[in-house]
Amino acid sequence: MSLEITNISKSYKSRAGDVQALTPTTFSVAPGDFVSLVGPSGCGKSTMLYITAGLESADSGTVELNGRRVTGPDRSRGMVFQGYTLMPWLTVEQNVKFAHRLDANIDYEVPIAETLTHQAYADKLIDIVGLSDFRRRLPRELSGGMKQRVAIARALANKPEILLMDEPFGALDAQTREEMQELMLLLSIHERTTVLFVTHDVEEALYLSSRVLVFSSRPGRIVDEIQIPFGSNRSLDIKLAPEFLSLKRRVLDQLHHSGGRTLNREAILTRLRESNLQTK
Amino acid sequence: MSDGRGKFGRAMRLLHPRQPLNRPLKAAGALLGFLLFIAAWQVLSGHYAQKGQAVLFPSPAAVGGAALDYLGKGPKTEKRVLAAREDAATPAEADLAELKIREKARESLEILSGDLKISFQRVLIAFLLATIIGVPLGLFIGAFHWFESILQPVTEFIRYVPVPALIPLLIVLFGIDEAPKVMLIFIGTVLQLILMTSDEVRRVPMDLLQVCYTLGGKASEVVTKVMLPAALPGIFDALRLCNGWAWTWLIVAELVAANEGMGYRIVKYQRFLDTERIFVYLIVLGLVGLTIDLLFRLMNRHFFRWAATDKR
Numbered sequence: 403m404s405l406e407i408t409n410i411s412k413s414y415k416s417r418a419g420d421v422q423a424l425t426p427t428t429f430s431v432a433p434g435d436f437v438s439l440v441g442p443s444g445c446g447k448s449t450m451l452y453i454t455a456g457l458e459s460a461d462s463g464t465v466e467l468n469g470r471r472v473t474g475p476d477r478s479r480g481m482v483f484q485g486y487t488l489m490p491w492l493t494v495e496q497n498v499k500f501a502h503r504l505d506a507n508i509d510y511e512v513p514i515a516e517t518l519t520h521q522a523y524a525d526k527l528i529d530i531v532g533l534s535d536f537r538r539r540l541p542r543e544l545s546g547g548m549k550q551r552v553a554i555a556r557a558l559a560n561k562p563e564i565l566l567m568d569e570p571f572g573a574l575d576a577q578t579r580e581e582m583q584e585l586m587l588l589l590s591i592h593e594r595t596t597v598l599f600v601t602h603d604v605e606e607a608l609y610l611s612s613r614v615l616v617f618s619s620r621p622g623r624i625v626d627e628i629q630i631p632f633g634s635n636r637s638l639d640i641k642l643a644p645e646f647l648s649l650k651r652r653v654l655d656q657l658h659h660s661g662g663r664t665l666n667r668e669a670i671l672t673r674l675r676e677s678n679l680q681t682k
Numbered sequence: 683m684s685d686g687r688g689k690f691g692r693a694m695r696l697l698h699p700r701q702p703l704n705r706p707l708k709a710a711g712a713l714l715g716f717l718l719f720i721a722a723w724q725v726l727s728g729h730y731a732q733k734g735q736a737v738l739f740p741s742p743a744a745v746g747g748a749a750l751d752y753l754g755k756g757p758k759t760e761k762r763v764l765a766a767r768e769d770a771a772t773p774a775e776a777d778l779a780e781l782k783i784r785e786k787a788r789e790s791l792e793i794l795s796g797d798l799k800i801s802f803q804r805v806l807i808a809f810l811l812a813t814i815i816g817v818p819l820g821l822f823i824g825a826f827h828w829f830e831s832i833l834q835p836v837t838e839f840i841r842y843v844p845v846p847a848l849i850p851l852l853i854v855l856f857g858i859d860e861a862p863k864v865m866l867i868f869i870g871t872v873l874q875l876i877l878m879t880s881d882e883v884r885r886v887p888m889d890l891l892q893v894c895y896t897l898g899g900k901a902s903e904v905v906t907k908v909m910l911p912a913a914l915p916g917i918f919d920a921l922r923l924c925n926g927w928a929w930t931w932l933i934v935a936e937l938v939a940a941n942e943g944m945g946y947r948i949v950k951y952q953r954f955l956d957t958e959r960i961f962v963y964l965i966v967l968g969l970v971g972l973t974i975d976l977l978f979r980l981m982n983r984h985f986f987r988w989a990a991t992d993k994r
Contacts (some may be wrong), residue, residue, distance in 0.1 A: 477897055
């Protein structure tokens, strides 16, 4: 077993008292798995990810990665964030190789495979994500999608045991998002990366994952677990397949039933009728 | 729109906020500003001249003349030379008199450059001290909450003690040599620098720190390899502003107790009612400040191209 999450819970203090963000939650991620956490905003799925990264503490429970208890952030768990998190003073190449500047990575010239050094691996990743012509560019000269590609390459270049991704494509336009999804899928399969992925986009989760965990709204808990039946060479077209759509239906129904919606069709129609607006 | 005149048409555009201005118009604006300034000066000095008090508020032309006198080419120098030549009995005597007058003009230029040099030296020493002490302290206050909790309240308190109120104490403690002047400038700038540096460091996005941690960074590396470089352009800008304040405190220090320096000389000329030279000194101070400010801006643009905001 790669990642073991056991009874992790978390609540926040607010003026109205304690707010439970996450009820005790247990799941695991096997090596090579691509597991997505989907759920409405505020369901604690991002909290779960930050606790796994070691960037936030849990109230109870444990996180173990390959038998080691997680107590804080380190290079075993790489992370891609929702916002653009490139160091703005560094070029694309310097950003991807940022970890080489850190003491923890003093062994970077040591080969990771028979002939491949970390340096060379980082260079290859820049090529793979399609940024070889942009090596010397600064982040301010890149589009949003390019920035996230750099962030992904940067996280992978560190050869993490698991890659944590927090709504990495949330800020991108629909078309760029699909490109990024395809890149991420192929990359994770090719590099056999273990991924824990957080998103509120059901389609994205179904397309990318080998397994999807559906979270209820606050307090978050897992309400469904879906093994994705599609093979690893799925294309974007699969999003239109009947099987895909029925899975999407299933998740969306669960999200709607689990509450958390403050706006629904009936309520809006009622209010429109009642307000009796005489505009035009 | 397609005619290239922008959203509102050429003239109306100026009436809308944040509409860009092209380079020639900007330059014209700057020129207009200076012309208006000189015109206002002229009017004001004319007002004094009418009352027969031209000496209290010299005209731009008189100040320009005084500036030329410093270079030995001004109207007063020439007048004196002419008068001396008329008084002289022999051509040799006349030559000697002229030489003496021109020598005098050169001397006053030497006084000006000497004043500027000593003042510049005072500012430089105090400024370097403030940078060496203020930037690291600001970095620590911005990076560590426990450090902030210890130092922030007390620095805020000291910051609100009016700096000139410290002058008597500084003179008692450090005498009347260079030390009290440097200390005054140092105290006047270092606290601002600490405050602004810590603000810049606090502004570094949490995301960037977390990226560093998840790549294996230690806490110390997060501070030195993320927070410091990210805050550097802002810190550089804080240094630029501090340079402006440093010159202010310099003059305050020199007005009170000094026997050379820009502020000292201005007080001296006040005693002789030599307002023309006071104006020359003021202009020199303005130009020096502007030049240093410009240098800081150029360096900022050169070193921190990554942080430049796109002008729109």
